[in-house]
Amino acid sequence: MFVLVNLKAYPSDPVEIATVARDVADESGVRIAVSPQAADIGRVAETGVETWAQHVSPVEHGSHTGSTLAEAVADAGAVGTLLNHSERRLRLADIDGALDAADRAGLETIVCANNPDQIGAAAALGPDGVAVEPPALIGGDVSVSQADPGIVENAVAAAAAVDDSVDVLCGAGISAGEDLAAAGDLGASGVLLASGVAKADDPRAALTDLVEPLA
Numbered sequence: 001m002f003v004l005v006n007l008k009a010y011p012s013d014p015v016e017i018a019t020v021a022r023d024v025a026d027e028s029g030v031r032i033a034v035s036p037q038a039a040d041i042g043r044v045a046e047t048g049v050e051t052w053a054q055h056v057s058p059v060e061h062g063s064h065t066g067s068t069l070a071e072a073v074a075d076a077g078a079v080g081t082l083l084n085h086s087e088r089r090l091r092l093a094d095i096d097g098a099l100d101a102a103d104r105a106g107l108e109t110i111v112c113a114n115n116p117d118q119i120g121a122a123a124a125l126g127p128d129g130v131a132v133e134p135p136a137l138i139g140g141d142v143s144v145s146q147a148d149p150g151i152v153e154n155a156v157a158a159a160a161a162v163d164d165s166v167d168v169l170c171g172a173g174i175s176a177g178e179d180l181a182a183a184g185d186l187g188a189s190g191v192l193l194a195s196g197v198a199k200a201d202d203p204r205a206a207l208t209d210l211v212e213p214l215a
């Protein structure tokens, strides 16, 4: 299972969480990545943790003020990027363009989507992975894998019907080891989570508990 910790724009300490994530990954053998604010990618990557961007723009080098250039985040140390997160929605053509930009820069890609129909459409664009995150459950206390197991199973089926080489992750409300285990049982190959770690009083305890079923 792949665990991707999205720090969003929460008032967390990205280097502290990155260091903890690196250590828990090393101790448990579980693949854990951290996705900080773009401005923090360099110092997060310096900890040695696998580092992802939260977004890249569908642009090349050129006159694109305010954009997040895929090459720049890769140069800063990111090895992958989320695209089309529920809080950073893109038009279809822009998802396609951002995937091209990420490919050009050698970044791994996960395209987020709200539901299984969108997962099928996202998988058709050829990302490395897709992630189903029902917006109503994001930031809540109940995990998608417990509250709506059908959406995860249907997302796995929708992606496989289009391209069975695309990984399927799920996210929203995931915070405990039992949520991660349930996601795996439903066919997901990883989870995205944010508040369960970024807002935790003790991020090390939160991550250790999360990966416990896999250790």
Ligand SMILES: O=C(CO)COP(=O)(O)O
Pocket (backbone or CB within 6 Å): 006, 085, 133, 137, 138, 139, 140, 171, 172, 173, 174, 192, 193, 194, 195, 196
């Ligand atoms: O949006 C998410 C991860 O990208 C999920 O957020 P929460 O883990 O806070 O529900």
